[in-house]
Amino acid sequence: xxxxxxxxxxxxxxxxxxxxxxxxxxxxxxxxxxxxxxxxxxxxxxxxxxxxxxxxxxxxxxxxxxxxxxxxxxxxxxxxxxxxxxxxxxxxxxxxxxxxxxxxxxxxxxxxxxxxxxxxxxxxxxxxxxxxxxxxxxxxxxxxxxxxxxxxxxxxxxxxx
Numbered sequence: 001x002x003x004x005x006x007x008x009x010x011x012x013x014x015x016x017x018x019x020x021x022x023x024x025x026x027x028x029x030x031x032x033x034x035x036x037x038x039x040x041x042x043x044x045x046x047x048x049x050x051x052x053x054x055x056x057x058x059x060x061x062x063x064x065x066x067x068x069x070x071x072x073x074x075x076x077x078x079x080x081x082x083x084x085x086x087x088x089x090x091x092x093x094x095x096x097x098x099x100x101x102x103x104x105x106x107x108x109x110x111x112x113x114x115x116x117x118x119x120x121x122x123x124x125x126x127x128x129x130x131x132x133x134x135x136x137x138x139x140x141x142x143x144x145x146x147x148x149x150x151x152x153x154x155x156x157x158x159x160x161x
């Protein structure tokens with residue numbers, strides 16, 4: 001009876017070793033953009049308090065939301081989006097359990113903002129031609145990729161190096 005337990009434990013260990021590492025599930029473009037957005041999130045979080053200390057404003061924009069007023073709601077929304085993107089990027093790059101969920105929230109928020117900005121631009125100008133945001137295509141591809149790797153991410157193992 002004890003032999004069966006030992007064999008079962010060894011099979012479980014072997015099965016775990018055969019699972020892919022999470023890092024291998026990420027495509028090259030997903031890694032590149034994750035590093036870019038992680039860097040941009042750090043810069044955004046660092047620059048926001050500096051705007052008040054130095055009494056200056058910087059132009060911030062993401063997904064068509066643009067502002068150069070440090071006290072505007074749009075500036076805070078852009079900052080929040082960058083923090084969300086940075087959080088998802090950190091989770092993906094460092095293979096966290098919550099990374100895919102953060103990425104899905106990031107992609108969904110980006111799609112919603114792009115659609116809102118496009119719709120707002122269409123109705124505020126009185127024209128019936130929708131403003132198409134190119135980011136929308138990349139966000140849908142990002143969303144689909146995350147949905148595709150989600151089951152394997154949960155089963156896979158974290159890289160040791």
